[in-house]
Amino acid sequence: MTPSPSTAAVPTDVIAIERALTRITxxxxxxxxxxxxxxxxxxPLDRAAVAILRHLAADELLRPGVLAIRLSVEASHVTRQLRQLEKSGYVSRVPDPEDRRAQxxxxxxxxxxxxDRIRDAGLRGIQAALLDWAxxxxxxxAALFERLVDDFVTHAEAPVDGSPTV
Structure with missing residues (x-):
C-alpha cells in the first residue's frame, strides 16, 4: 500500500499503532x-448507561451537565438516561452543596x-484474550499503555499546526 501524502512523513510504527488503536476501539x-x-x-444496561455509570464510579458526584460534556452528548440525552438509571435504582440525586438549585x-x-460486575466481566474478557502472554x-x-494514555492526555489540548485550541 502506497502511503498518502499526509502519512508519508509519519513513521511506520506510528501508523501501525494508529491502526491497532482504531481496530481495538x-x-x-x-x-x-x-x-x-x-x-x-x-x-440489562445499554452502552450509554454503562458509560454514565463508569463516569460516576470514577468521580463519585457529578452534575448532569458535566456528564454530558464528558460523554460529548446533549444534556437531554443524559437527562433521559439518568431518569432511567434512577428509576432502576442505579443512581440517585442529591442537592449540590455549592448551589442548592442544582443537583x-x-x-x-x-x-x-x-x-463492579461490568469491570469484572471486562477484566475476564481481557484476561482471556491475553491468556497466552508471558x-x-x-x-x-501495561507500562506502555499507561505512558500512551498519559501522553495522549498531555497532548490532547495542544495546538494543531500552531493554531490555538478552541
Whole structure:
C-alpha cells in the first residue's frame, strides 16, 4: 500500500499503532461486544448507561451537565438516561452543596455493584484474550499503555499546526 501524502512523513510504527488503536476501539465499541459484556455481567444496561455509570464510579458526584460534556452528548440525552438509571435504582440525586438549585448524581449501592460486575466481566474478557502472554510482556504492555494514555492526555489540548485550541 502506497502511503498518502499526509502519512508519508509519519513513521511506520506510528501508523501501525494508529491502526491497532482504531481496530481495538471498533472491536470494543461493537454492539455485539456490549451485549456479551452485559450477558457476562448479568445486567440489562445499554452502552450509554454503562458509560454514565463508569463516569460516576470514577468521580463519585457529578452534575448532569458535566456528564454530558464528558460523554460529548446533549444534556437531554443524559437527562433521559439518568431518569432511567434512577428509576432502576442505579443512581440517585442529591442537592449540590455549592448551589442548592442544582443537583448532583451519585451511584447507589446497586449502581456500585453494577459497575463492579461490568469491570469484572471486562477484566475476564481481557484476561482471556491475553491468556497466552508471558508475564513480562503483560507488564511491558501495561507500562506502555499507561505512558500512551498519559501522553495522549498531555497532548490532547495542544495546538494543531500552531493554531490555538478552541
Amino acid at each position: 471498533y472491536l470494543a465499541g461493537r454492539a455485539r461486544q456490549h451485549d456479551r459484556l452485559m450477558t457476562v455481567a448479568g445486567l 448532583l448524581i451519585r451511584l447507589t449501592e446497586a449502581g456500585r455493584t453494577a459497575v 508475564p513480562d510482556d503483560l507488564h511491558r504492555l
